[in-house]
Amino acid sequence: MPSLDLALRAALARRQELLTELHGQATDCYRLFHGSQEGAAGLTIDRYGAQLLVQSFHQPLEQERLPHFAAYYEDALGLPLQLVYNDRSQGNSRIDRRDSVYQNPASALEDMTAREWGIHYRVRGRHPGQDPLLFLDLRNARGWVKTHSAGLSVLNLFAYTCGVGLCAAAGGAREVWNLDFAEGNLAVGRENAALNPDLAPMRFVQSDYFPAIRQLAGLPMARRHGHKLPSYPRLEPRRFDLVLLDPPAWAKSAFGTVDLLRDYQSLLKPALLCTAEGGTLICCNNLAKVELEDWRAQVLRCAEKLGRPVHDCQTLAPAADFPSQDAKPPLKTLILRL
Numbered sequence: 001m002p003s004l005d006l007a008l009r010a011a012l013a014r015r016q017e018l019l020t021e022l023h024g025q026a027t028d029c030y031r032l033f034h035g036s037q038e039g040a041a042g043l044t045i046d047r048y049g050a051q052l053l054v055q056s057f058h059q060p061l062e063q064e065r066l067p068h069f070a071a072y073y074e075d076a077l078g079l080p081l082q083l084v085y086n087d088r089s090q091g092n093s094r095i096d097r098r099d100s101v102y103q104n105p106a107s108a109l110e111d112m113t114a115r116e117w118g119i120h121y122r123v124r125g126r127h128p129g130q131d132p133l134l135f136l137d138l139r140n141a142r143g144w145v146k147t148h149s150a151g152l153s154v155l156n157l158f159a160y161t162c163g164v165g166l167c168a169a170a171g172g173a174r175e176v177w178n179l180d181f182a183e184g185n186l187a188v189g190r191e192n193a194a195l196n197p198d199l200a201p202m203r204f205v206q207s208d209y210f211p212a213i214r215q216l217a218g219l220p221m222a223r224r225h226g227h228k229l230p231s232y233p234r235l236e237p238r239r240f241d242l243v244l245l246d247p248p249a250w251a252k253s254a255f256g257t258v259d260l261l262r263d264y265q266s267l268l269k270p271a272l273l274c275t276a277e278g279g280t281l282i283c284c285n286n287l288a289k290v291e292l293e294d295w296r297a298q299v300l301r302c303a304e305k306l307g308r309p310v311h312d313c314q315t316l317a318p319a320a321d322f323p324s325q326d327a328k329p330p331l332k333t334l335i336l337r338l
């Protein structure tokens with residue numbers, strides 16, 4: 001498949017400047033090949049420290065190609081890499097990994113660490129979820145948080161493995177809360193915290209978003225007719241100086257539905273109410289089919305109607321390792337000064 005080889009080479013050539021910059025910032029995890037934009041839709045290749053993570057989303061890769069990829073990047077980057085291949089093209093790829101296509105050397109599946117903005121993160125080639133433990137396209141937002149957190153109280157919503165919280169702690173935040181309903185994800189967040197023992201302790205709140213944010217915002221719990229709600233941790237109303245809202249595209253729970261296409265407002269409104277006067281809300285939308293301009297207008301309108309007008313709105317794009325031919329990257333990030 002010589003055209004794929006050419007595409008990998010071209011992608012690496014385009015990243016030379018970025019990689020030098022990232023290495024200088026104590027970052028060793030980044031996307032090396034973003035197939036949908038660089039000539040092989042459904043294929044991504046990422047470096048996470050010593051791990052080379054190849055993922056296929058449309059069809060499995062020919063196995064013979066894999067050692068070739070590893071050798072190519074080891075040579076180009078001048079370091080040994082442990083190859084992990086995760087095919088995600090089949091519906092059950094999360095569970096059924098008996099197929100030979102999944103066989104990786106045991107050493108590649110051992111726990112490792114990678115660094116971003118000088119912070120250490122857990123890297124694990126296989127775990128109960130499908131996605132890697134750190135989303136690389138959010139790097140610039142994490143960097144922004146690290147630079148702007150000194151002395152602030154920070155609320156990291158949909159925290160996943162708590163990368164944003166760690167950046168806030170590293171940036172000198174006086175208080176950091178990480179909120180997520182998945183204990184497994186918060187457990188990795190705790191591991192990440194342990195990998196950075198110099199950082200101030202953070203709080204981990206395991207809760208569904210809807211009851212937690214409504215309580216913090218001082219709103220009554222919405223009742224769902226005929227349904228008894230599961231129990232949830234009690235929280236006092238309060239505001240934070242910096243709030244990060246980076247939800248999944250869609251998720252349903254007993255308390256409500258996260259739906260970035262049809263109903264961003266019901267996530268945004270309580271998050272706005274939890275943001276201090278003069279504070280900052282960073283909000284994200286990772287759904288490719290949502291246009292930045294439409295979404296921004298919707299966000300600003302929602303804030304205005306709520307009586308929390310936005311005084312300044314900045315857009316933050318992912319770095320050059322997530323190129324976008326039409327200048328419309330799926331991950332859109334707005335930094336709102338209230």
Ligand SMILES: C[S@@+](CC[C@H](N)C(=O)[O-])C[C@H]1O[C@@H](n2cnc3c(N)ncnc32)[C@H](O)[C@@H]1O
Binds near residue numbers: 180248
């Ligand atoms: C796409 S990840 C968010 C990425 C994250 N903001 C980051 O910095 O990498 C989605 C996260 O939302 C969590 N989640 C989904 N629905 C939720 C809900 N209703 N309440 C709380 N957490 C939820 C998942 O457990 C997962 O950790």
